[in-house]
Amino acid sequence: MKSLGAYLALWLQGLLYALPFVVVLLLAGMPYWPFPQLWPGWSFQAWSLLWGGSDNVVPAFLHSLVLALSVGALATLGGFLSSRALQQGQLGGWARRWAYFPFLLTPVIYALLLQYFFTWLGWGGSLGGVLLAQLFITYPFAFLFFQGFWTRRVQDLENAAITLGAHQGQVFWRVLWPYARPALVTCFFQTFLISWFEYGLTSVIGLGKVPTLALAVFQYLSEANPALAAAAGLLLIAPPLFLLWLNKRILLTAAVYEV
Amino acid sequence: MPKRAAAILYLLLAVLPLSAGLLLALLVSLGLAGFLGTGFTLDYWSALLGRWAFWQSLGFSFYIAAVGTLLALVLALFFTIAQRQRLQRRAFHTFLYLPLALPTLVMALYAYYLLSPTGWLSRLSMALGWTSGAADFPRLVQDAGGVAILVVHTLMSTFFFTVYLGQLWPKENLDALLQTGRNLGASFGQLLRRVVLPTLLKRAAPVILLYFVFALGSYEIPLLLGRSHPQMLSVYAMNLLDSYQLETIPQAYGLAALYTLFMALLLFLLSARTRLKKKPV
Numbered sequence: 087m088k089s090l091g092a093y094l095a096l097w098l099q100g101l102l103y104a105l106p107f108v109v110v111l112l113l114a115g116m117p118y119w120p121f122p123q124l125w126p127g128w129s130f131q132a133w134s135l136l137w138g139g140s141d142n143v144v145p146a147f148l149h150s151l152v153l154a155l156s157v158g159a160l161a162t163l164g165g166f167l168s169s170r171a172l173q174q175g176q177l178g179g180w181a182r183r184w185a186y187f188p189f190l191l192t193p194v195i196y197a198l199l200l201q202y203f204f205t206w207l208g209w210g211g212s213l214g215g216v217l218l219a220q221l222f223i224t225y226p227f228a229f230l231f232f233q234g235f236w237t238r239r240v241q242d243l244e245n246a247a248i249t250l251g252a253h254q255g256q257v258f259w260r261v262l263w264p265y266a267r268p269a270l271v272t273c274f275f276q277t278f279l280i281s282w283f284e285y286g287l288t289s290v291i292g293l294g295k296v297p298t299l300a301l302a303v304f305q306y307l308s309e310a311n312p313a314l315a316a317a318a319g320l321l322l323i324a325p326p327l328f329l330l331w332l333n334k335r336i337l338l339t340a341a342v343y344e345v
Numbered sequence: 346m347p348k349r350a351a352a353i354l355y356l357l358l359a360v361l362p363l364s365a366g367l368l369l370a371l372l373v374s375l376g377l378a379g380f381l382g383t384g385f386t387l388d389y390w391s392a393l394l395g396r397w398a399f400w401q402s403l404g405f406s407f408y409i410a411a412v413g414t415l416l417a418l419v420l421a422l423f424f425t426i427a428q429r430q431r432l433q434r435r436a437f438h439t440f441l442y443l444p445l446a447l448p449t450l451v452m453a454l455y456a457y458y459l460l461s462p463t464g465w466l467s468r469l470s471m472a473l474g475w476t477s478g479a480a481d482f483p484r485l486v487q488d489a490g491g492v493a494i495l496v497v498h499t500l501m502s503t504f505f506f507t508v509y510l511g512q513l514w515p516k517e518n519l520d521a522l523l524q525t526g527r528n529l530g531a532s533f534g535q536l537l538r539r540v541v542l543p544t545l546l547k548r549a550a551p552v553i554l555l556y557f558v559f560a561l562g563s564y565e566i567p568l569l570l571g572r573s574h575p576q577m578l579s580v581y582a583m584n585l586l587d588s589y590q591l592e593t594i595p596q597a598y599g600l601a602a603l604y605t606l607f608m609a610l611l612l613f614l615l616s617a618r619t620r621l622k623k624k625p626v
Contacts, residue, residue, distance in 0.1 A: 107447075171350070185359050188363055322451060326445070
């Protein structure tokens with residue numbers, strides 16, 4: 087009975103887990119799929135359209151890449167440095183807990199609250215504006231991420247280095263930086279993925295003028311263009327799959343944020 | 346980084362935008378700011394709270410979040426308990442993580458082309474002779490029950506909960522606890538009710554609540570797979586903002602403020618619970 091349950095679970099899980107990849111791959115490979123045909127015919131037309139045709143997705147891909155890399159780097163660095171200066175206990179309970187707030191709030195509602203200011207400052211509809219808006223979500227995340235990093239052990243390491251004659255710069259580059267590198271990489275990729283998948287905030291603050299891959303997938307879907315939507319969707323999946331190969335834990339936090 | 350610079354950065358990026366946005370939303374919704382701001386009024390709030398569509402939207406959002414989270418939890422618990430022996434295998438572990446790479450938009454695309462009247466399930470049912478055309482297939486996308494939205498939420502939450510519960514299993518030493526229970530003569534049902542479920546659910550409670558909250562504010566999925574009535578809260582708020590009737594804009598700000606204050610209350614209650622737990626007896 088127990089093994090029957092295990093087999094049933096394995097088959098059901100296999101089906102539920104594999105089907106989205108199969109369907110998206112099928113959709114990406116079939117520009118024409120007339121009803122009620124069960125299987126589409128293969129063609130790479132969607133891919134050639136994506137890269138060279140009128141539906142060129144390259145600008146959206148590049149915008150997404152520049153945004154995600156910049157947001158990841160700035161949020162990680164800002165979160166790392168400021169959380170060190172404002173370690174636990176130095177920032178009041180509510181002030182620290184406030185950092186959970188932007189993370190809890192749905193991005194599109196946050197965008198609604200911010201939209202007026204971005205329009206007033208003339209930053210709406212610009213790449214810089216979208217970058218700043220995404221930092222409003224990713225920086226608090228990075229700050230909270232590194233709050234747990236500054237433990238007694240790190241402080242002891244710093245003190246030991248200073249006792250041995252190291253100056254502040256050496257403590258940072260020779261002790262803290264190598265010790266923090268795995269955490270920095272994890273935080274960078276998590277914030278990269280938050281930005282890479284982001285739709286609500288980008289569409290509202292970007293006013294539709296900042297094309298990203300997520301926006302392209304949404305647009306193709308709204309236009310009932312499944313082949314292009316799936317092909318762009320596969321491009322959207324590529325970095326997280328690479329990160330899965332690199333480190334599974336990174337995806338876990340990004341998945342929480344995605345829903 | 347000097348403490349002052351760090352505090353300014355934290356203030357500018359974490360505190361100021363949200364507090365300024367919330368303040369503005371409250372002022373606009375009370376008629377004290379914005380181009381419709383002609384003086385203090387509760388008209389926009391009473392208009393918002395008097396709309397049947399608002400309460401329907403609230404109910405629909407809670408229904409999607411609650412049912413989706415509950416179904417996902419049941420599925421994830423089933424997968425974790427049934428496959429507990431495979432949890433330590435590296436290949437199985439990687440397999441569990443694989444669907445976490447799927448963003449909501451791609452899952453929405455998948456659900457649409459699986460469940461729509463011209464989707465793959467409809468084609469399959471026609472090939473099997475169960476239906477004679479697209480019109481015969483039950484409406485599962487952009488329907489009143491939000492089936493497609495529910496499917497995407499359930500699947501995405503299942504993917505996450507399965508990984509999370511799979512991580513909790515060895516951490517909570519459940520294999521040893523189950524063995525002890527068996528030695529003491531407990532049946533499989535008793536072990537489930539008295540050991541596995543209380544242990545896993547107690548530890549996973551904050552994450553389950555977090556997922557419920559995220560599902561409550563879901564935007565892209567209902568925008569693509571939902572219909573114009575009833576809408577989930579985020580979609581409803583954006584529709585109020587983009588409406589041609591100008592007086593609905595302060596109502597959209599009111600709804601955003603209400604949602605933000607609800608999250609603040611939730612955060613406060615969660616912090617109070619944590620503080621209470623930490624208090625020495």
